Amino acid sequence: MTNLDPTGQSDLDTALKASSDLLSLQSTRAVGPFALAGRVRNEYDRLRGALESCGYYGGTVHIMLRNGKQGIAMDGMSSALASWLGAVPEHDRVDITVRIDKGPLFHLGSVKLVESATGVAPHLTPDQQKAFGLHTGQPAIAADVLAAGGRLMDALRESGHALAQVDKPMAYLRPDTRTVDIVYPVVPGPILDVGRISMEGLKQVHQSFVRRRLSVHEGELYQPSRIEAARQDLTTLGVFSNVSVRDASSKAVNGTMPLDFSFQEGKRHSIGGELGYSTDLGARVGASWTHNNLLGNAERLRLTALITGLGGSAQQGLGYDVYADFFKPDFLESKQNLNARIEGLRQLFWSYRQTALLLRGGITRPLAKNWNGNFGLAAEQERIEQFGVSRSYTILSAPLSGMYDNTGVGNPIEPATHGVRASINVTPSVSLGSKGAGTSFFAIMNATASTYVDLHKLGISPPGRSILAFRGTIGSIQGAGTWDIPPDQRMYAGGSATVRGYRWQGVGPQYGHTKYAIGGTSLDAGTVEYRQRLFKSFGLAAFADAGQVGSNSMPFTGTLRVGAGGGVRYYTPIGPVRLDVAVPLNRAPRGDSWDLYIGLGETF
Structure with missing residues (x-):
């Protein structure tokens, strides 16, 4: 049986429980001593990853195994763990206690955006900077750091940067100051308009009617929110079982991004x-x-x-x-x-x-x-x-x-x-x-x-x-x-x-x-x-x-x-x-x- 001691922080406890192999696998059939020893050793890395994802980069994981009948305990890091488990009688239960010393919470140090090709900071509008939202001093929580990149990507595309790329950030740990420096590679790309709009899958529904109904038009600024609104509006007509839209090119075409609408007509x-x-x-x-x-x-x-x-x-x-x-x-x-x-x-x-x-x-x-x-x-x-x-x-x-x-x-x-x-x-x-x-x-x-x-x-x-x-x-x-x-x-x-x-x-x-x-x-x-x-x-x-x-x-x-x-x-x-x-x-x-x-x- 595995017991994970609470840390007193609900979001961290949730992340630890979700990452724990020992907790998720304890309801399965019993495994041999070597397999269990391997799971215990892997548990350290999994739980440290959960700690770091919540901003605790100096935390420590302690795992103790105990054979209740004999009253003998074994540290999960011991090299003799597999031998100890092999000596436990077949029908004896092994209790596992996991204790976390979370340590200090790390915060963000410097936060930089750099263009991959030039190494200089890209020019962002105030709305794009607000969407990015990361700043020095906030807790170094991995989900927040990654979400900032997604928000920036959405903001860039909404401003017409149809080919924008925001890569995974690079993180640099600074234990002395208990901070994490973040560098985000960004390629904004050019501002594009909507290009040629093609339509596929129309059989009984007239294309001329769909084009009149379409609320996004060639020559307008490329904005994913308006494109998605146009797609959803077409689904409300009641004649399509599915409507999808995608960028029809991997690069700009004469300063535009062509779109490809695909339709699957429903039953008549x-x-x-x-x-x-x-x-x-x-x-x-x-x-x-x-x-x-x-x-x-x-x-x-x-x-x-x-x-x-x-x-x-x-x-x-x-x-x-x-x-x-x-x-x-x-x-x-x-x-x-x-x-x-x-x-x-x-x-x-x-x-x-x-x-x-x-x-x-x-x-x-x-x-x-x-x-x-x-x-x-x-x-x-x-x-x-x-x-x-x-x-x-x-x-x-x-x-x-x-x-x-x-x-x-x-x-x-x-x-x-x-x-x-x-x-x-x-x-x-x-x-x-x-x-x-x-x-x-x-x-x-x-x-x-x-x-x-x-x-x-x-x-x-x-x-x-x-x-x-x-x-x-x-x-x-x-x-x-x-x-x-x-x-x-x-x-x-x-x-x-x-x-x-x-x-x-x-x-x-x-x-x-x-x-x-x-x-x-x-x-x-x-x-x-x-x-x-x-x-x-x-x-x-x-x-x-x-x-x-x-x-x-x-x-x-x-x-x-x-x-x-x-x-x-x-x-x-x-x-x-x-x-x-x-x-x-x-x-x-x-x-x-x-x-x-x-x-x-x-x-x-």
């Missing part, structure tokens, strides 16, 4: 499924088929068919949702995307029965860092039955929205651990009703914001393991009263999007003491949720929701409903599978006593 067609369940909306199940490169310019066509309302306390029967989505990137200009949908649906809620045909189209584009905007047009032809009366509506609207997201999470299913998500939406609308419904003009306005706090910042848990999540929603409809607005355009609350523990449309004005929701013209809701990761793939959540729906256009009116509950998570490569149970704390008349929610991804 894919099939997916959708499954979800909650006790209020019941189960929804369906499938989708996607063409990922319809016209050769990364256009996407997705056809989806869902059966909805399979059970559920807010449902009166089966419904359907069938739609076709079309997405075209870089519509008219770069980073401006076109989205269009045609949809047919039937929903049989307790509050109303709806059969509708919808047409929607919109343009989404970035507005600023972390900000995106959307403007669209929509038309809906529907027939709604509510309280035994059927009416037809034609609704025309022009939705406008802004979205902010600095969570750094590109996949909406992946849980956020920090940052803010927010959206604000304004939808001017006109409803052309059938006889008895009339015409009305109104504007639907709502805003939602969520934020995520990693308790690691408070020193409570490891990063990403314990998260507090907050969500707030506020909405108002201006320009018309409740009864002048088609039922599906009114505001409702209840369910996973607002107040869990209450069925969908179970919060807000009800028709007498029935399960029929009237809907309202204002809404406000808030959530606080604690999320805790357990082990590798499991997690728990606890939450409290509150919200209300009012009959006038001013939020914070109506009857406040509060729900609370908890759930479990199972984390998969594509996102967490969520199971939540919630109960109402002030149950509405004829409301559910509890609700269950199952889905993929967090609720927000």
Whole structure:
């Protein structure tokens, strides 16, 4: 058995344990005396290397072996070690104790950068000198010295020095002053622009489209960060399984560095499924088929068919949702995307029965860092039955929205651990009703914001393991009263999007003491949720929701409903599978006593 005495310095102890052969090999089968003697002698060099890597160049390693039954000890440096080990009875255990005298910490003495060809110091900009970061007097830690060379290399290349070289440093030990002098050989090379850009591997995707999309261009300053950003941007198109880029030459070509982009196209067609369940909306199940490169310019066509309302306390029967989505990137200009949908649906809620045909189209584009905007047009032809009366509506609207997201999470299913998500939406609308419904003009306005706090910042848990999540929603409809607005355009609350523990449309004005929701013209809701990761793939959540729906256009009116509950998570490569149970704390008349929610991804 091997025991390594702690030095009292955690980073040094970690380096010593990682370097120790005796520790890593003690769990293997027993070895012969000569093999063990060899490992012991090699241990001195390994541990001295770990000491020096942490700046302790005068340290001493002591290794003592003891045969417990006989009470005899042997120094690991003894020339008689192998003979001593050979005399230990076969079934006796040998205990090994390793003790470190780390000695004084050495510091950097002189730090020089020299050009290999001339032997003189290269001319560096202030940013490059700051990136290098080594200076006289700092601890002589090997990882810091080596990292400085990597940072300088990155800084030089980012300044256009595409052929820059920073070789391994030469170190000169000065025991008398307990310092280490460092000399770094550097070859900055010339400043280059981006040269000819070649593209390989494009088959179904048009090269002209990729070149228009490419955010780095010939003649621009060579900067690896911009080149990598261009590569990553191409991967977001969804038509490539891999995009790589490399320098296409080992030397400058007329003052430039040519680039070679290589592409591996993904599958053009894919099939997916959708499954979800909650006790209020019941189960929804369906499938989708996607063409990922319809016209050769990364256009996407997705056809989806869902059966909805399979059970559920807010449902009166089966419904359907069938739609076709079309997405075209870089519509008219770069980073401006076109989205269009045609949809047919039937929903049989307790509050109303709806059969509708919808047409929607919109343009989404970035507005600023972390900000995106959307403007669209929509038309809906529907027939709604509510309280035994059927009416037809034609609704025309022009939705406008802004979205902010600095969570750094590109996949909406992946849980956020920090940052803010927010959206604000304004939808001017006109409803052309059938006889008895009339015409009305109104504007639907709502805003939602969520934020995520990693308790690691408070020193409570490891990063990403314990998260507090907050969500707030506020909405108002201006320009018309409740009864002048088609039922599906009114505001409702209840369910996973607002107040869990209450069925969908179970919060807000009800028709007498029935399960029929009237809907309202204002809404406000808030959530606080604690999320805790357990082990590798499991997690728990606890939450409290509150919200209300009012009959006038001013939020914070109506009857406040509060729900609370908890759930479990199972984390998969594509996102967490969520199971939540919630109960109402002030149950509405004829409301559910509890609700269950199952889905993929967090609720927000």
